[in-house]
Amino acid sequence: MPIRARHRSRPQRNSGPLSARLRAMYRAMLRALGPQGWWPGRNRFEVIIGAILTQNTAWTNVARAIGNLRRARVLTPEALAALPAPQLARLIRPSGYYKTKAARVKRFLRFLRARYALNLSRMFARHPSTLREELLAVSGIGPETADSILLYAGGVPVLVVDAYTRRILGRHGLIRPDATYDRVQALFLENLPPETALYNEYHALLVAVGKDFCRPVPRCSGCPLRRDLERHRPATARGFLRIKTRY
Structure with missing residues (x-):
């Protein structure tokens, strides 16, 4: 799949309900967790x-x-x-x-x-x-x-898709279980502006949420994305909140 950078082959919407939701999720994570400061490296x-x-x-x-x-x-x-x-x-x-x-x-x-x-x-x-x-x-x-x-x-504005990203987006109903890497990535590239700092921070925040909250056994209490889940997938949210965990 071509990277949507410099010259993008897909049209960017950057507006509409999906774009607004992705931006709201980003703001919620950033507000709760703060900047993550990725990537660790000197050069x-x-x-x-x-x-x-x-x-x-x-x-x-x-x-x-x-x-x-x-x-x-x-x-x-x-x-x-x-x-x-x-x-x-x-x-x-x-x-x-x-x-x-x-x-x-x-x-x-x-x-x-x-x-x-x-x-x-x-x-x-x-x-x-x-x-x-x-x-x-x-x-x-x-x-x-x-x-x-x-x-x-390289400073190319592209989102890295990892297991945390898939788990979070899947639970929030944003992707299908069989979504390809390219399809998951396109969800962001088509709905967010091509800003390197934005994709850098977005990926880091998703990793932080995946590690601390959206685990294999979900820990929704205190999760910065809990309100998004309750709003868009209330039945899923209720099911997760009934899970008894040791965390």
């Missing part, structure tokens, strides 16, 4: 490596792995490309699946060298749609990782 390359390492693990584990790379003074495209894969795997061990992730990092670096001579400025000068397709062609980089790289390292 674009560090953000890219973090986006690859964070697959199937918590950011705290990634931070330890990134710290190891910093202390080893290899957190540059040139140094990491020259580092043997076994050494890279040892350094990123805290992130889990370290051999697999080391191979993914190496494949990304081979792509970066072959296409852009290890130059990130040249890479991000590429049109977002083209760059996204190139990233997706790198084995081990899926839509979520590619969009994290585009948004947080």
Whole structure:
């Protein structure tokens, strides 16, 4: 799916009930939780490596792995490309699946060298749609990782769709259970303005709500999106509020 950035192929509505609802949800989360300050990283390359390492693990584990790379003074495209894969795997061990992730990092670096001579400025000068397709062609980089790289390292206004996003939107009746990644993403891209800061903060807030409130066993008490659920899906809200939890 082409990224709706710079030149958008789909018309943006940015008005109407769905747009108003998405904006209201954003304001409610921001008011209750405050700015989240994502993405943690000192530079674009560090953000890219973090986006690859964070697959199937918590950011705290990634931070330890990134710290190891910093202390080893290899957190540059040139140094990491020259580092043997076994050494890279040892350094990123805290992130889990370290051999697999080391191979993914190496494949990304081979792509970066072959296409852009290890130059990130040249890479991000590429049109977002083209760059996204190139990233997706790198084995081990899926839509979520590619969009994290585009948004947080490249400043491209695109929403990252993760498990938290799907769970929240599904429970609020905004997507079907079988909605594709592209369909979920289009819900935002077609109804919100193309602002990088907005998508950055929106994704971070959805993650915070998913971690603390919209868990597999929902914890609706105190959730900043509870009013939206009660207004648009009252039967679902009543069902969730009857669930007894230990939280």
